[in-house]
Amino acid sequence: MFKIQYRNPQGRMVTAQSFDRDEIQRLADKARREMAETHELRVREVAVDEASGDFIWADCTADFTR
Helix, strand or coil, rough: CCEEECCCCCCCCEEEEECCCCHHHHHHHHHHCCCCCCCCEEECCCCEECCCEEEEEEECCCHCCC
């Protein structure tokens, strides 16, 4: 599961969740294209914390901005 957040051209924060990595990549590309300097893009993925076994949101923005 991925969660993406970014600021749209109207200045509003957009949030979406999906299991589809391609859909998240499409949204990340759209955010960077529409708001090159101020998109505030953040992508997170559900991961398991090894110490506690809890599910956490791990930042993976760099994976979608290359």
